Amino acid sequence: xxxxxxxxxxxxxxxxxxxxxxxxxxxxxxxxxxxxxxxxxxxxxxxxxxxxxxxxxxxxxxxxxxxxxxxxxxxxxxxxxxxxxxxxxxxxxxxxxxxxxxxxxxxxxxxxxxxxxxxxxxxxxxxxxxxxxxxxxxxxxxxxxxxxxxxxxxxxxxxxxxxxxxxxxxxxxxxxxxxxxxxxxxxxxxxxxxxxxxxxxxxxxxxxxxxxxxxxxxxxxxxxxxxxxxxxxxxxxxxxxxxxxxxxxxxx
Amino acid sequence: xxxxxxxxxxxxxxxxxxxxxxxxxxxxxxxxxxxxxxxxxxxxxxxxxxxxxxxxxxxxxxxxxxxxxxxxxxxxxxxxxxxxxxxxxxxxxxxxxxxxxxxxxxxxxxxxxxxxxxxxxxxxxxxxxxxxxxxxxxxxxxxxxxxxxxxxxxxxxxxxxxxxxxxxxxxxxxxxxxxxxxxxxxxxxxxxxxxxxxxxxxxxxxxxxxxxxxxxxxxxxxxxxxxxxxxxxxxxxxxxxxxxxxxxxxxx
Numbered sequence: 001x002x003x004x005x006x007x008x009x010x011x012x013x014x015x016x017x018x019x020x021x022x023x024x025x026x027x028x029x030x031x032x033x034x035x036x037x038x039x040x041x042x043x044x045x046x047x048x049x050x051x052x053x054x055x056x057x058x059x060x061x062x063x064x065x066x067x068x069x070x071x072x073x074x075x076x077x078x079x080x081x082x083x084x085x086x087x088x089x090x091x092x093x094x095x096x097x098x099x100x101x102x103x104x105x106x107x108x109x110x111x112x113x114x115x116x117x118x119x120x121x122x123x124x125x126x127x128x129x130x131x132x133x134x135x136x137x138x139x140x141x142x143x144x145x146x147x148x149x150x151x152x153x154x155x156x157x158x159x160x161x162x163x164x165x166x167x168x169x170x171x172x173x174x175x176x177x178x179x180x181x182x183x184x185x186x187x188x189x190x191x192x193x194x195x196x197x198x199x200x201x202x203x204x205x206x207x208x209x210x211x212x213x214x215x216x217x218x219x220x221x222x223x224x225x226x227x228x229x230x231x232x233x234x235x236x237x238x239x240x241x242x243x244x245x246x247x248x249x250x251x252x
Numbered sequence: 253x254x255x256x257x258x259x260x261x262x263x264x265x266x267x268x269x270x271x272x273x274x275x276x277x278x279x280x281x282x283x284x285x286x287x288x289x290x291x292x293x294x295x296x297x298x299x300x301x302x303x304x305x306x307x308x309x310x311x312x313x314x315x316x317x318x319x320x321x322x323x324x325x326x327x328x329x330x331x332x333x334x335x336x337x338x339x340x341x342x343x344x345x346x347x348x349x350x351x352x353x354x355x356x357x358x359x360x361x362x363x364x365x366x367x368x369x370x371x372x373x374x375x376x377x378x379x380x381x382x383x384x385x386x387x388x389x390x391x392x393x394x395x396x397x398x399x400x401x402x403x404x405x406x407x408x409x410x411x412x413x414x415x416x417x418x419x420x421x422x423x424x425x426x427x428x429x430x431x432x433x434x435x436x437x438x439x440x441x442x443x444x445x446x447x448x449x450x451x452x453x454x455x456x457x458x459x460x461x462x463x464x465x466x467x468x469x470x471x472x473x474x475x476x477x478x479x480x481x482x483x484x485x486x487x488x489x490x491x492x493x494x495x496x497x498x499x500x501x502x503x504x
Contacts, residue, residue, distance in 0.1 A: 032407060034400035062400060092427040096480065099429030103418075143414075143423035148286035148314060155284060158407050159414060162395075166355075171395035175344040177351030228348070 010110050010168040013086075013117040014040040015157055016078055018132060021047040021124050027058020027066070028154035029121075034062035036161030037170060041069040042118070044078045075120070075132050083115040087128055087136035088156055090149055095130065098138040102163040105140045110168035119160055121153055184232045192232050192239075193219055199243050262362050262420040265338075265369040266292040267409055268330050270384060273299040273376050279310025279318070280406035281373075286314035288413030289422060293321040294370070296330045327372070327384050335367040339380055339388035340408055342401055347382065350390040354415040357392045362420040371412055376405055436484040444484050444491075445471055451495050 015033055020026050020043060030041060043050060050071055056063050072078035079085050086105055100108070109117045120136060122128035133139065142151055142159060151159075165171045197215050200206060206214055225231065267285055272278050272295060282293060295302060302323055308315050324330035331337050338357055352360070361369045372388060374380035385391065394403055394411060403411075417423045449467050452458060458466055477483065 028404065031400075031404065035394075035396045035403050035407070037397040037399070060404070061402065090426070095429075096433065096483075097429050099425060099427060101423070101425055139429060141425050141427065143417060143425055144287045145289040145417070145422075146426060147289070148283075149426060150313065151287050152280065152283065152312070155287070155407065155410050158410065162411060165395055165397070170397075171353070173351060173353055173393050173395055174342070174398065174401060175351060175393065177347075177349050177391060181348065231348075 010113070010170075011116060012038045012040065012168075013109055013119050013160070013164060014042055014082065015160075016042045016044065016075075016085075016118050016120045017046075017153070018044045018075060018078075018120055018128055019047050019123045020121075020153065023052035023054035024058045025124060025153045026052065027055040027060070027062075028152075029157045030055075030059040030062040030065035030069075032154050032158035033065050033161055035158065036165040038161050038164070039065055039068065041065050042072060042078050043069055044072045044075055046071065047123075075135055079118055079120075079135060081116060082118040084109070084112065084117045085136045086117070086119045086138055086140045087133045088119065088121050088140045088142075088160070089127055089133060090141065090144075090151070091127070093130055093133050093139070095133060095139070097133070097136070100138055100140050101143060102140055102159050103167070105138070106160065106163040106167040109164060121156055124153055181228045184227050184229045188229060188232045189222075189227060192227075192236055193222065195236060195239055196222075199239060203246065262365070262422075263368060264290045264292065264420075265361055265371050265412070265416060266294055266334065267412075268294045268296065268327075268337075268370050268372045269298075269405070270296045270327060270330075270372055270380055271299050271375045272373075272405065275304035275306040276310045277376060277405045278304065279307040279312070279314075280404075281409045282307075282311040282314040282317035282321075284406050284410035285317050285413055287410065288417045290413050290416070291317055291320060293317050294324060294330050295321055296324045296327055298323070299375075327387055331370055331372075331387065333368060334370040336361070336364065336369045337388045338369070338371045338390055338392050339385045340371065340373050340392045340394075340412070341379055341385060342393065342396075342403070343379070345382050345385050345391070347385060347391070349385070349388070352390055352392050353395060354392055354411050355419070357390070358412065358415040358419040361416060373405055373408060433480045436479050436481045440481060440484045441474075441479060444479075444488055445474065447488060447491055448474075451491060455498065 015029065015038060017026065017029065020029075026043070026046070033039065033041060046052065051066075055066060059066055086100075086109075119140065120128060120132065122132070140160070142156060144151055196218070201211070227235070267281065267290060269278065269281065278295070278298070285291065285293060298304070303318075307318060311318055338352075338361075371392065372380060372384065374384070392412070394408060396403055448470070453463070479487070
């Protein structure tokens with residue numbers, strides 16, 4: 001009897017850096033991965049050795065990703081256990097491969113339940129070789145400005161992590177805002193309108209023939225504020241305070 | 253007669269860094285902006301002076317963004333001429349403001365024809381103050397992992413630039429791939445199938461009762477290759493070469 005090991009659904013892709021050179025880039029890659037819930041880093045033949053001085057500082061707390069990173073001598077070894085491999089490239093390679101935008105690529109990846117995916121990133125200066133690209137199933141390229149297409153390595157990793165998190169349904173925001181608060185009832189709001197309009201009328205604010213138009217415009221503005229009960233109370237209080245101050249002192 | 257100045261449609265948002273400290277972050281911000289076609293950088297009261305040593309190197313060629321950057325003493329001055337301001341924050345601020353994901357925010361921004369938009373980013377360690385956030389129309393926050401929510405300043409700028417470029421319809425990929433090549437005609441493909449199946453039959457490859465099933469499975473595989481005319485020619489040539497080699501030498 002064999003034991004079958006199921007991968008968790010929507011397994012995060014492994015990030016594979018091929019011959020990365022700068023400690024800063026590797027560290028910032030680890031941080032970018034941690035930001036979007038990726039944790040599997042594979043380094044192929046890091047230039048000038050591993051570990052590198054300065055890489056832990058650049059990771060800004062994401063050292064768990066560095067500590068778990070696996071080092072490989074060659075790309076075939078680094079991708080051997082994977083089921084699908086994507087290669088990121090900035091330039092056309094003359095290869096007959098599908099080319100995907102980051103979002104489309106990650107939608108496909110997120111749909112691949114139980115499959116191990118890897119995304120390859122090339123050397124800082126020259127990227128991946130054509131041979132390395134030929135080991136991938138498809139290419140991912142970034143929708144950068146043609147005036148300035150050179151994307152930093154860790155920035156590319158960040159974009160893939162961001163799009164994976166969105167595609168795999170994990171991209172809830174850490175908090176939401178005012179629209180979850182209950183709007184004021186119409187009774188409270190209309191009562192505020194009435195108080196405001198009576199006060200402005202008493203203060204001689206409206207030119208006689210324009211009262212209706214101005215009052216309606218102000219109601220439109222106030223509607224756009226999407227007031228909560230608390231907001232209505234605050235404005236009523238402000239209105240009362242202004243009206244009290246404006247009253248002339250009682251004469252003896 | 254007055255001269256009316258129209259802004260170009262889909263004006264890129266200005267990026268506003270409030271009291272940024274590290275040259276590296278400002279330089280990488282400039283680079284991230286250039287990557288996605290943003291060019292308007294505003295710095296409010298940069299910590300420890302401006303310009304900063306090392307900022308041009310960190311910009312990796314995007315020095316035009318640095319050179320055009322405008323320096324302001326306060327946030328109100330930096331946002332005075334803008335029509336809409338977004339504030340990026342990582343944490344809940346107890347403010348009754350709309351909270352948007354980067355994509356939703358940039359879709360709104362891209363729809364605002366002829367309006368000047370600014371996106372504020374706070375200090376590296378403490379972000380924006382609550383007073384500064386209160387000067388914004390809405391909040392943008394990033395869908396980061398709660399286990400590691402601290403996003404580098406330039407990485408946040410990159411994500412906003414990326415989403416703006418997508419939302420404003422500028423996110424075409426620098427190149428596309430194989431699917432633009434014409435698939436082989438069915439005649440060429442079926443002819444290849446026939447050659448392959450005859451060759452395998454002659455080579456005794458098929459178990460007698462399984463020929464049909466195996467042949468159909470192979471056709472399925474070959475269909476998934478989405479062969480072009482050139483691909484078909486290549487495979488036909490490979491097939492012929494293998495068949496020639498396999499033939500026993502003619503006997504005398």
